Amino acid sequence: MDFNELLETTVSGMGYELVGVERPFRGGLLRIYIDKPGGITLDDCAGVSRQVSRVLAVENVRYERLEVSS
Numbered sequence: 001m002d003f004n005e006l007l008e009t010t011v012s013g014m015g016y017e018l019v020g021v022e023r024p025f026r027g028g029l030l031r032i033y034i035d036k037p038g039g040i041t042l043d044d045c046a047g048v049s050r051q052v053s054r055v056l057a058v059e060n061v062r063y064e065r066l067e068v069s070s
Helices: 003-013 044-060
Strands: 017-022 029-035 065-069
Touching: 003 017, 003 029, 003 044, 029 044, 044 065
Parallel strands: 029 065
Antiparallel strands: 017 029
């Protein structure tokens, strides 16, 4: 499973749509955009952030900062 498939599986498994992923070459930033019917709340972003962080740790994916936004 490649990186984008991993994120898609994780986010969709939580009931959200993965709208986009940004991973610039420098800085170690990983930015994920999510959506769901009715909109996204701060709690949604926090929950996805926690779950994606866990999955990336298990899969040994390196990044310095994770941002989840709508």
